Amino acid sequence: MKIAFYGSSLLSSYWNGAATYYRGILRNLASRGWDVTFYEPDAFDRQKHRDIDPPHWAKVVVYPATVEAMRSVLSEARFADVVVKANGVGVFDKELLEGIVENSASHALRIFWDVDAAATLDEMRADPAHPVTAALPALDMVLTYGGGPPVVDAYHAFGAKLCVPIYNALDASTHHPVPPDARFSADLAFLGNRLPDREARVEEFFLKPAALLPDRAFLIGGNGWETKAMPGNVRHRGHVYTAEHNAFNVTPRAVLNVARDSMAHVGFSPATRVFEAAGASACLITDAWEGIEQFLKPDEEVLVARDGQDVADHLAELTPERAEAIGRAALARVLASHTYELRGVEVDRLLRDALARRRQAA
Template sequence: MKIAFYGSSLLSSYWNGAATYYRGILRDLASRGHDITFYEPDAFDRQQHRDIDPPEWARVVVYPATEEAMRSVLAEAARADVVVKANGVGVFDRELLEGAIANAAPHAIKIFWDVDAAATLDEMRADPGHPVRAALPDLDMVLTYGGGPPVIEAYRQFGAAECIPVYNALDPTTHYPVEPDERFACDLAFLGNRLPDREARVEEFFLRPAALLPERQFLIGGNGWDSKDMPGNVRHRGHVYTAEHNAFNCTPKAVLNVARDSMAHVGFSPATRVFEAAGAAACLITDAWEGIEQFLIPDEEVLVARDGQDVAEHMATLTPERAHAIGQAALARVLSEHTYALRGAQVDALLREYATRTAEAA
């Protein structure tokens, strides 16, 4: 099928945590014969911080962040069999969603792909005129990258014809064990951009343990933290490019995952970082959220912390041998059950089943 995908960025992970998710799923769909065009605006300095060149498996159209350019790329939706609008593009989100639906061919499958479903649903509850609420009657399905039963039920109550989670996963061709890199040497590392709906949790799960363990070394990577007051044993690395993620995950004794507020509240929302770390055989510590057992087994494949005190206790007792064992167990689990090949197969089956069902009905 010919897929027109309107998203934040395929080429850059700069202020764009969904990049590796898009890459993993779309690369696999391309391997299954789908013809993919990804439309991304030149915004937020993402094009100046590219992680990859345009790939051979997708046509990437970078358009100026202007209304005229946006209307021009929306016109191309008419030639697609599948039209996807992802949330969080950052510019013209309402217009892109409305235009993707309006320009789609009559036979096209129209999808809203929500990579921040819990937050989107909170916005929809607060705003009866929210563009996604208005668009749901004209959409064939909503795909999310997390949320489980709570998100499925909420979207259905808002009128979604179908809501199906397509979870984050591992692309073992891009994230895998490598040799340690002294730039990332520490006891505990955290990678994530500074966002209002995660900062308090980072303070609790990362900065508080750092203060409790002044003899240990901590490392934080991601955008926005340079102006944050931190304990003296915390180093700030700044933006960490995708090509550096493996070394970032392999070098510390352990790495930390901290969910955003909405995802932690809803549960069933493992971040991309979870699978990237597991793919590198890192010992992962994650904040507690409902559904973690669906992805990794606590105390065997991941360490779970209810608060910063738990993180500090994990770090105080974690030996290199146990960290290695947990990392190896996590790697084996994600390779068997959580790869983008499996997620791609899921989406491919969804698209083909829907197209067949629609053709038979017609």
């Protein structure tokens, strides 16, 4: 069976935090017999910053960011059994969503896969004519990157037939313990792009502790921070490629996760970085959000901070031995409960059951 997936990028994580999520889910579906084609536009310099070559488990179609090319790749939706439009492509998002409805075969499942559900729902509340709201009657299901019951209830209230969170997870073949790398040496490191709905939380949870602990070394990686005023004990690394994530996570005393505003408000939305850090056996400090216990146990597998002062306190008390113990416990937890193999089982069953019901009804 064939999947046509229209997303931001499978090949590049440049300004595209969902890349490892797509890779983990789709590679596992391919191992279960799905024929995957991923359509991504040549936009935002992502093709100049590829993390991987086109993989053997998926066909990747990179198309020019033009109307003609977009229409051309949409025409191929008619050959698929499952047609997916992910949010956040960055170009032609409205047209792509409308296009999968118009171009998919009558027997196909039409899916909107929302990797930023809390923000999308805020947009839908503010705009009664939002493209996602308009498309919901024609979609078979909405899958989300996370969000738990609040996101599921909200999507059902907007008219979604079915909404299922598919949480991100660990791809142990990509993210795993490695030897430390002096380039990433620090007491606390944070990796994330500079975004409007994240910046204030980075100021509170990362830059404030840096100011409170001037004798400690802090490292920030990601795009956009080069123009941000920071304390003198903070180094900016710039874009960190996926192949460098393990060393970035395992080398510092601890690494920090900071949720975006909308995800922190809704909860049940662990960032990809949570599982990447745990997979590298890193000691993770995260800002507090509802539902974290579903993924990692506070004080044993993760340290939770309510504000920047809490981060500073955790860091001041954190010995190398305790950091190592927390990292080991986190790795064991995610290997047991939060791998893309387990997520793949879930999605595979969901899609096959839905297609079987469609065939039975026909």
